[in-house]
Amino acid sequence: MTIDAFERSLADRTRGLVIAPDHRQYDSARSLFNGMLDRRPRLIFRPADMDDLVSAVRWASESDLAIAVRGGGHSVAGHSMPDDGFVIDLSRWRSATVDPGRRIAEAEGGCLLMDLDAATAGYGLAAPSGTFIDTGVGGLTLGGGISHIIASEGFGCDALIGVELVTADGRVVEVDEEREPDLLWALRGGGGNFGVVTRFRYRLTPLERMYSGSLSYRGPAVGAVLARLFELDTSAPDELSTQAIVFWSDEDGGPIVRINVDWRGEPDDGDAAIRALLVDPVPFATTLQPMTWLQAQARFTPIPFGLRHYWKGHLVSQAPAGLADAIITAAEGSGDEGFILVELIHGAAHRIPDDSAAFGGRRAVANVTALSIWQDAGGDEAGIAWGRRAAGLFEPYSLSGGGYLNYPEVDQTAARVAAAFGPERFARLRTIKRTWDPDNRFRHNANILPA
Ligand SMILES: Cc1cc2nc3c(=O)[nH]c(=O)nc-3n(C[C@H](O)[C@H](O)[C@H](O)COP(=O)(O)OP(=O)(O)OC[C@H]3O[C@@H](n4cnc5c(N)ncnc54)[C@H](O)[C@@H]3O)c2cc1C
Incomplete structure (x- = not known):
């Protein structure tokens, strides 16, 4: 399929912005934190809403395409912007809300730390996240999260109590301790291997x-x-x-x-x-x-x-x-x-x-x-x-x-990557990966091959 036809086949199914190499926003959309990486993806897609994102994931699955997810764009290895790849760009999904009574925050998948911090600080609450406010909560939380309050709160992923996830086959799954405990375990440090996180849910701590x-x-x-x-x-x-x-x-x-x-x-x-x-x-x-x-x-x-x-x-x-x-x-x-x-x-x-x-x-x-x-x-x-x-x-x-x-x-x-988890964790992660992403559609990350 030519790029044009390819682009059209996605645009016909979605309402968001499809950014192909000839689009005027292509160069700014593909820019990465690490200037050493001059990556040229095949298409970048900015979903308009949840239905749109699900349609794009299904389209990628039917087209047998790997999916890269861009949150805050801070991956130093450039995981979120692969050459010739298909990128779902969440950089416009930056809303964060707080339930002060339950001390819980919800952050959309493209939030930067500043979005989350600004939302929680108004209530005298904080999430353990990271130390540079322009970093994406997405990559940071899914990979660990070292913050200014790590000693009292643990890693950023320890405060993750749930997510809304779009899986490789285009299902929307609510993940928490009750509903999908294994998957929640995997998302606390296993990176972007299991789907597109559209909403992160964090436990907050009182802190002024x-x-x-x-x-x-x-x-x-x-x-x-x-x-x-x-x-x-x-x-x-x-x-x-x-x-x-x-x-x-x-x-x-x-x-x-x-x-x-x-x-x-x-x-x-x-x-x-x-x-x-x-x-x-x-x-x-x-x-x-x-x-x-x-x-x-x-x-x-x-x-x-x-x-x-x-x-x-x-x-x-x-x-x-x-x-x-x-x-x-x-x-x-x-x-x-x-x-x-x-x-x-x-x-x-x-x-x-x-x-x-x-x-x-x-x-x-x-x-x-x-x-x-x-x-x-x-x-x-x-x-x-x-x-x-x-x-x-x-x-x-x-x-x-x-x-x-x-x-x-x-x-x-x-x-x-395997050494960072150790053999037992890595084996468990590979089994969970096989359940949720057997074709390794989400492979542009610290990749875990399905068992
Ligand atoms: C200047 C700077 C400061 C940093 N400071 C800290 C720090 O204080 N503490 C710390 O722990 N780390 C820190 N980091 C590292 C940071 O955690 C990682 O770079 C992280 O990947 C950034 O996430 P991002 O969403 O901005 O990255 P992106 O490049 O957008 O994404 C990286 C990967 O994360 C995954 N991902 C991102 N969002 C989603 C999502 N919504 N759903 C599914 N997968 C997703 C994808 O696999 C993607 O390839 C820093 C990095 C930089 C460059």
Whole structure:
């Protein structure tokens, strides 16, 4: 079938916007966060409503086409925009509502974190999601979700209590603990493998005030501070969530670490909880201050689409002194915009039963990922090489040999995906995949082959 005839066959069955390569919106619609990926899908479809989306999924199934789903478009590996593929683009599905009495939020499948946060904050409530407000809730929740309140609430997927899902054969299924518990388990970390999520339902927590900001250290202090942060995290209260950003300063000829602190509570108690980080060495800069939940969520400036990215790392099972050394060694060569991101994991994230979600990294003590970021194609080789080299340095500490699936390298292998879940979870996921998507129609993701 020619593209025109193909496009017409979809347009005849639907009312939404069909964007083919000759459409004036094609280039903006196919743009991805990672500027290294110049993907040219066959058709992009923006459904007008639920019936329309169901028609498009049925059309794809009858045409034997794989379906990619675009939520917030932040997949660093470009999963949501495959070359020559069919994309269902939910970027206009951004409504979020809150039931304050039941402390539940519902977010449409294309919502960004800012849509969800803005809806919940008005009621003094919050969902554990992520740390950059322009990220899509879709990919983030389905792949795990590391947020400013991970220690008290667990991963983003732990707060997922239900979804409305359009399956590969075009059925609309309500998924929750009562109706489809296996599928809910799979959606908590198993990615976009099981259908198009049109509505996410989250359990919320009361939260208005945060004490948040960063502490920065440079030079020889960095190793000691990282070691202290790892030590602190082994006994930190649930109110404290932290992450470290380590990069190389050419000006200093040495590393700099910025520790992002989020304390859920009063400033004095927060200072007491992080006392070990405030003295000897003293940070050269601090920005900690009381703020609203929305201010805490919005404090990182969004990274613009179009920069070039190669992200690779490991969920680590332990954080000995050797890991701090590896991070500092890795930081050298990070370039102007790259850095090592260390997201500490403790508290509720560890206590929530491991069998409640498909997410495979619950026992990790941290996510340690090299975020290689640069501007021009000329930097591709060096940028990719640095990301790979850094991830190699973290590998000896890896929980399972897999990384955090929400930070996928563009050349992610099937072995790394399987390793991220471990053999038992992966086998169970493959069985569930066979039930709901036997033809692997949803394969543009961290793919789980049907058993
Ligand atoms: C700048 C930046 C900051 C980030 N910060 C964090 C963070 O703080 N914490 C964290 O945990 N992660 C973070 N991430 C990683 C983020 O979770 C992933 O990039 C995630 O895939 C983004 O989801 P998206 O919907 O924007 O992506 P998209 O590219 O739109 O989608 C990625 C994949 O998710 C699936 N998907 C998306 N929506 C749906 C849906 N409605 N139904 C079915 N499948 C769907 C599809 O398989 C799709 O291929 C960040 C990423 C970036 C680029």
